[in-house]
Amino acid sequence: MPITHTRELDSTPNLTMLFGKAVLTGFSKHGDSLPSxxxxxDGVVVDPAHLSAYNKVCGFRLTDELPITYPHILSFPLQVKLMTDADFPFPLVGSVHLANRITQLQPLRADAPIRLRVHVEDLRAHPKGHQFDMVTEAFVAGNLVWQSVSTYLRRNGSSGSSSTGPELITRQPRAIWHIPDDIGRRYADVAGDRNPIHLHPLTAKLFGFPRAIAHGMWTKARCLAAFEGRLPEAYTVEVRFKTPVLLPSKAAFATTHTADTWTFDLFNARTTKPHLTGTITPP
Structure with missing residues (x-):
């Protein structure tokens, strides 16, 4: 898909207004091509209080370096603005986050102004609908230092889980996490992602879930927080989201380290169904 034009923003888009727009107008959307x-x-500056709140809700330590998942939060309003534009072919509400890959080329410090860029690409068929990639880049002093690719699914037909019976996880967990029923609301307060499937059982049921579910990017961040102190300055971390983390929940976390690669799984501690699988490799 050719990229034809860039729109420079001088302030952060208002997520409250954008989510309201998504609810009021999004369900009538349809199309067969992505916008260009x-x-x-430019000049995005990290708020130390916001960073501290993010670190706390995700389990990271308080440092001057940004967690590898934090730029996703900084860029999220730009992503939502793009996905609520009139020429975006799919509704925001009901889109399913299938996978996310982040590459950090060097650590990002909290005192470094950041330039953020987002676009979408690679619309393609999926057995349950259509999928596409949201690409986000972060630059410091003109140099690309961070990139994220989030793959989304727009289902044909009813919304809900995209799972088709994933294999059970058989390896022994290194930790058991008790995930509280309010983690969706707490993460939404920090991240701004107020998708109704994360906030309350009643709103989640409207989209086919028996209870509210945790944000996928919270589960990824929580897993990476467990690796703090063991990862290099530059690496790629890729996850695939399997089954939702229903809230509250008890989740098991397992890891394996071979050569320069980590693999990890987060899965239901009772049924052993996977919530996500991930790898950490050199960039």
Whole structure:
């Protein structure tokens, strides 16, 4: 898909207004091509209080370096703006986050102004609908230092889980995490992602879930927090989201280290169904 034009933003898009727009107008959307727009914002400065709140809810330590998942939060308003534009072919509400890959080329410090760019690409068929990639890039002093690719599914037909019976996890967990029923609301307060499937059982049921579910990017961040102190300055971490983490929940976390690669799984501690599988490799 050719990228034809860039729209520079001088402020952070208002997520409250954008989510309201998504609810009011999004369900009438339909189309067969992705927009060529690139949204960009320069001079993004990290708020120390916001970073501290993010670290706390995800389990990271408080340091001057940004967690590898934090730029996703900074860029999320730009992503939502793109996905709620009139020329975006799919509704925001009901889109399923299938996978996310982040590459960090060097650590990002909290005091370094960041330039963010987002665009979408690679619309393709999926057995349950269509999928596409949301690409986000972060630059410091003109140099690309961070990139994320999030793959989303827009289902044909009813919403809900995209799982088709994943294999059970058989290896022994290194930890058991008790995930509280309010983690969706707490993460939403920090991340701004107020998708109704994460906030309350009643709103989650409207989209086919028996209870509210945890954000996929919270589960990824929580897993990476367990690796703190063991990872290099530059690496790629890729996860595939399997089954939702229903709230509250008891989840098991397992890891394996071979040569320069980590693999990890988060799965239901009772049924052993996987919530996500991931790998950490050199960039």
């Amino acid at each position: 727009t690139v949204y960009s914002r």
